[in-house]
Every structure is written in structure tokens, then in C-alpha cells.
Amino acid sequence: MSVKVGVLALQGDVREHLEALEASGTSAISVRRERELEQVDGLVIPGGESTTISKLLGMFDLFEPIQARLKDGMPAFGSCAGMILLASEVLDTRDDAVNFGAIDMTVRRNAFGRQVDSFEQDLDFVGLDSPLRAVFIRAPWVERVGSGVEVLARDSGGHIVAVRHGNVMATAFHPEVTSDHRVHGLFARLVQTA
Template sequence: MAIASGARPVVGVLALQGDVREHAAMLESAGARALPVRRERELSEVDGLVLPGGESTTMSRLLETFELLEPLRERIAGGLPTFGSCAGMILLARQALDGRPDQQQLGGLDVVVRRNAFGRQVDSFEADLDFRGIDGGPVHAVFIRAPWVEKTGDGVEVLAEVPEIPGAPEVAARIVAVRQGAVLATAFHPELTGDERVHRLFVDIVREA
């Protein structure tokens, strides 16, 4: 059942590593009630979940340590609205290139991503993106050792691509935001800019799911 318009859905933030406080603050500003998630009991209480940026292989190991990997896979497969940023995007993908052999994937998105795709020469950069589904002009994006999407499957909607960047022509048109049903992912960190529009989009997805 969809959450009533104006209601505050409970959106968890996976609180094992990464930008937990920043995401929680943006979710609260966007109209949700944020809840840190470290245990299966907390996961069972949320209407949606954010997987923050951080280090994807470390987060993968911690999901196993905290016995959250399989419960999270089950909830996502069951339709839990989920938003992953940077490392969260990597975890949500069905396949991650250049990762560790033992890295676990959640499989919520039918995409192939490449870890640290932008390389050391563009480890950290910012760009203004045309983001489909978000009004009000370009979304200013912060990329920190970010992935990109190499391949999308059927049912995956591409929401944003990198524009041309002086000195780095090879990154132009790389896919950096996608959606598949109730699952949203960005290669960048919208929690770091003060622009809550991506989080508002996700909260709307949670309300409608």
C-alpha cells in the first residue's frame, strides 16, 4: 500500500560505514524519518533503505559480519525501495568489475558497474548533470573515486550521464544515475551538496512503492 501523501515514511540508512549522518540529514529534510540500520530487526522496520557511499568491499564484508546480507537481498527482491550512492551503487549491481573476487553483490539492479572507474587522474571532480525526472535545473554532482555503469539490462532507466569535461574526453556520456522500479542509484554523492532533490525523488519512490 502506498504511503499517504504528506506522511513521513521511515527510511533506513545502512550504518555500517560511509556517509550515514549526511544521508540521514538529507532524508529528514526531504520529508522522511531516518533510521540507522545495523541489525535485521531495524531493517524490518523501514519503508525504504539508503546504501551510502564508502568502500564497497568493506561494506560487503560488514554485511556478512552483521548477518544482514541475505535479509537485505530478500527485502530488495521483495520490492523494498532502495537508493545506493557510489559504493551503494556498486553493491546494488548484479556485477562489479575490478572488484575483489569475494565481494558480494545485492543484485537489485540489472547493471554492470566498474569500481573506481574514473581513475586516479579524475579521482575527485564535480559536474552539473541533466538528471531525468528532477526539475529545477542541473544537479550538481560530487564524484569521489566513483564507479560508472558499463552496461544496463532491460527495465533499467538511465537518469544521468557525465557531460563533456575538459581534459577528460573519455568520461563523456558515461552513465552515472539509473533507476529500475523502486531501486535508484547514483555514482555520485548527493548527500554532500546541500541539494536534496535526489533524496526527495527517492522519498517519493518510497511513498509510492
């Protein structure tokens, strides 16, 4: 079955996600308008700056259409800022920031520190047969998960850095900036089975 995955193209690592999806054998398009959202079977919300993406969602009239598709079961994958936008609760954010509430979890923005505190680490990731190199850039972490939320990975300090709830998955790190496209492959299979 052929599926098409959209990458929210308002700000952040759009090109990198498009390339990773294509390398995983998945057809991918940029999504900036509701008509483009209507064409996709799943959506990637990229890393970037979560409060900026939050504002742009309103400016491009995309918040409500994406939220409606998520409630209808559309698969989604968020990396870094995308994880923040998919969370039900966000700590250390602006009062006017919006999030989709698609995963019952509490996320802390910039939990690992500023840009200069960025780092890489090998992680064991549920569903992958060998460790995954993870790149953390001003990354969040998950402080609480609700029932039904599966923890896919933890960092060396025990912080939750990847989760899945039904058709929605999220990582605190940026799998799109490495040459390892297995996380995108997992998401593509999730979209195909949804």
C-alpha cells in the same frame, strides 16, 4: 502517508544521508541490525568503500535479510559504493565481494580514478527541472544496463552515472554531500508510492 527510510550504517556517509532525508521531509533511521531493517519502508546504501561494506554485511548478518527485502520489492537507493552493491555485475572488485543484484547493470569500480581524481560536475537528471551538482569521489560508472533499467543521468563524457530499475535507484556520485536534496526527495516519493 508517512514512511520511514533506513540508512545502512555499517560504513560510509551515513550521517549525511540521514540529514538529507530529514531535510527532504522523510523520517530516517540508521540500520545496523535486522530488527532495524524490519522497521523501514526503504533503504539507502551509502557511499564508502564497497568491499568493506560487503564484508561488514556478512559480519552483521545483514546481507541475506537485505537481499530478501529487495526481492520482495523494498525500495532502495545506493550512492557510489551503494551503486556497486546494488549491481548485478561488478568489474574490478575482489573475488570475495558480494552484491545484491537488484539492478541489472554492469558497474566498474573506481572508474573515474583514485581519490585525487575526485571532481564535481553539473548533470541533467531525469525528473529534476534544473541541473544537479554532482560530486564524484573514487566513483564507479555503469558500463551496461539491462532492459527495463532507466538511465537518469550521464556525465559530460557520456558515462551512465544514475539509474533506476523499478523501486531501486542508484547514483555514481554523492548527492548527500551537497545542500541539494532533490535526489533524496525523488527517492522519498518512490518509497511513498511503492
